[in-house]
Amino acid sequence: MEAGKNKKCEFCGSLNPASAVKCSLCGRSIRDKRYNLIRYIIAGSLFFALIFIIYIMQQVDYTETGSKFMPGLELISSAGYSYVSGDMIVEGKVKNVSSGILKDVQVVVLWYDKYGNKIARISAPIYLKSILSFQISPFRAVKPFVPQMERYDVSFTTSGGEIIYTRDMREIEKLKQQ
């Protein structure tokens, strides 16, 4: 028998035929260690594959627009004021509270008169092109001033116009600052 084709028992060191399953001397399974190694390699590979998938999911462009119970954004502050140039400016801060990156978020400001009629609408990209999870971005929307402007609504959409669910935190933030 050629020595090269023999399998060495990893427990007692005796040589066994290549086809042997058990060691002829100590009786222990010759394949044990190799099988365990394969099992560790498979388990390890699956573990790293899972970590990799979780990592990729964190990085992927996040088009999730949230829901009533899991909003994508929080409106932290907003202020509307008319400027000497004759512009009506609405600006504030918005926070990404989703678990992913939000890209190309648009702020939409609707103006109403005192009767509740919609009189103006402006949409503009927010300051940050991409907001990371829990990052805050300023926003600003400018519209020519008209005296009928009585109150405004702020909402946010994707670049495709899909509404991003936004939790209004303005009153809560004001109370915190007092």
Ligand SMILES: [Zn+2]
């Ligand atoms: Zn042995």
